[in-house]
Every structure is written in structure tokens, then in C-alpha cells.
Amino acid sequence: MKPYNYQNEPTRDILFIDCKSFYASVECIERGLDPMDTMLVVMSKAENAGGLVLAASPKAKKVLGISNVSRKHEIPDHPDLIIAPPRMALYIKKNLAIGNIIKSYVAEEDYYPYSIDESASDCTNSWHLFADSPWDLAVIIRDRIKQELGLVVTICLGDNPLLAKIGMDIEAKKNPDFMAEWR
Ligand SMILES: [Mg+2]
Structure with a gap:
């Protein structure tokens, strides 16, 4: 060839x-928080165990090892973690x-x-x-x-x-x- x-x-x-981290960053900004220094996940159906993480802030990914497709039961409990419903x-x-x-x-x-x-x-x-x-x-x-x-x-x-x-x-x-x- x-x-x-x-x-x-x-x-x-x-x-x-x-x-x-688009969705997660928007949610941080709406709360007056720094998107690069906040642990936040956007989660659909957070009320049940099958809740799906649609987006995670860079810090949530790094500290908690969360990826964009994690399930709710895979998310460790952390006092600083904010869970936001999608908008x-x-x-x-x-x-x-x-x-x-x-x-x-x-x-x-x-x-x-x-x-x-x-x-x-x-x-x-x-x-x-x-x-x-x-x-x-x-x-x-x-x-x-x-x-x-x-x-x-x-x-x-x-x-x-x-x-x-x-x-x-x-x-x-x-x-x-x-x-x-x-x-
Ligand atoms: Mg992106």
C-alpha cells in the first residue's frame, strides 16, 4: 500500500x-462553589440504589475514585460530597x-x-x-x-x-x- x-x-x-466535567461544574457554580475544588456528583434517581452518576467533579473523581458511570451503591460516604439531581x-x-x-x-x-x-x-x-x-x-x-x-x-x-x-x-x-x- x-x-x-x-x-x-x-x-x-x-x-x-x-x-x-460539564454538568458537575454547572452545579458547583450554581451553588457558588469552585468547580475544580468541590466534590460533587450529578446523580439521576439518587433515591434508589441504582442511581447513576451522570457527571462527577474532578475532585470527586480524584478523591473518591468516582467515574461518570458509577452507580449509587459504589459511591463512598463522604461528608464533603454533594449529590445533585440533574437539571x-x-x-x-x-x-x-x-x-x-x-x-x-x-x-x-x-x-x-x-x-x-x-x-x-x-x-x-x-x-x-x-x-x-x-x-x-x-x-x-x-x-x-x-x-x-x-x-x-x-x-x-x-x-x-x-x-x-x-x-x-x-x-x-x-x-x-x-x-x-x-x-
Ligand atoms: Mg466534557
């Missing part, structure tokens, strides 16, 4: 943006607010929602209007979302949506500034 020549592929400036309408509202911030830097047709807390945006044609580089625009967007909504986002800049998504999941999430660039 002939090696594939990626030089022929289009090169864009794609920002893949994901909100860290989907609120999360949708916050998702739209994040989208509106992003769309103040990219055209509607360059914004691609991917899930309730992830999107890809093609800023190739617009970054120069707002920043010195696509990376600088990513920083502006990250900081505005934090400032206006309190939410921490991870962003990977890449040549195409696939590269940006993979870079986000593999590298950006682990970097201290929650950012990465994959070319």
Missing part, C-alpha cells in the same frame, strides 16, 4: 472545545451561552456543536480579526468562558476536527493550562 500523502489535505485552524434545561442553557461566546469569534456556519459540552469551530477565516494567532484566540475564548460563566474549558487547536478532538482528549485535558495544539 502506498503511504498516504497528508500534504494534500486541507489545513484549517480548528478549535475543539470541551467543558470540564438538563439548565445545562442546555449554559451550552447555548458557551456557544454564543464562541460564535462572537467565528461565523455561525463555522461553528459545529458536537455534544452538550463539546464543539468544533473553524476560526481560519476570523481569528485575525480578534487575535495575533489562532492560539491567542483560543486563550481569549477560554478566559471569557471562565470569566462570564465560571466554567473551565479545554481547547485543542488542530488542522482538522479529528486531529483537534484527539489532541484534546489525549493532551489538552492533561495540560496545566488545558490547552494543546496538534498539527
Whole structure:
């Protein structure tokens, strides 16, 4: 098989943006708590043992070893753990607010929602209007979302949506500034 020549592929400036522990972070912020320093899980049907953890804050994941699909009976008792019922309408509202911030830097047709807390945006044609580089625009967007909504986002800049998504999941999430660039 002939090696594939990626030089022929289009090169864009794609920002893949994901909100860290989205549901759990929204619930922390609604309570006036720091989403990175609070133990909180969003749990459906918390009144019975089969209750399912839909989201856990980073600290809950770390301290209690909770994952997003843990069951209620797997959650250790901890005096600092907050259990919040899900509020989907609120999360949708916050998702739209994040989208509106992003769309103040990219055209509607360059914004691609991917899930309730992830999107890809093609800023190739617009970054120069707002920043010195696509990376600088990513920083502006990250900081505005934090400032206006309190939410921490991870962003990977890449040549195409696939590269940006993979870079986000593999590298950006682990970097201290929650950012990465994959070319
Ligand atoms: Mg997320």
C-alpha cells in the first residue's frame, strides 16, 4: 500500500472545545462553589440504589475514585460530597451561552456543536480579526468562558476536527493550562 500523502489535505485552524466535567461544574457554580475544588456528583434517581452518576467533579473523581458511570451503591460516604439531581434545561442553557461566546469569534456556519459540552469551530477565516494567532484566540475564548460563566474549558487547536478532538482528549485535558495544539 502506498503511504498516504497528508500534504494534500486541507489545513484549517480548528478549535475543539470541551467543558470540564460539564454538568458537575454547572452545579458547583450554581451553588457558588469552585468547580475544580468541590466534590460533587450529578446523580439521576439518587433515591434508589441504582442511581447513576451522570457527571462527577474532578475532585470527586480524584478523591473518591468516582467515574461518570458509577452507580449509587459504589459511591463512598463522604461528608464533603454533594449529590445533585440533574437539571438538563439548565445545562442546555449554559451550552447555548458557551456557544454564543464562541460564535462572537467565528461565523455561525463555522461553528459545529458536537455534544452538550463539546464543539468544533473553524476560526481560519476570523481569528485575525480578534487575535495575533489562532492560539491567542483560543486563550481569549477560554478566559471569557471562565470569566462570564465560571466554567473551565479545554481547547485543542488542530488542522482538522479529528486531529483537534484527539489532541484534546489525549493532551489538552492533561495540560496545566488545558490547552494543546496538534498539527
Ligand atoms: Mg466534557
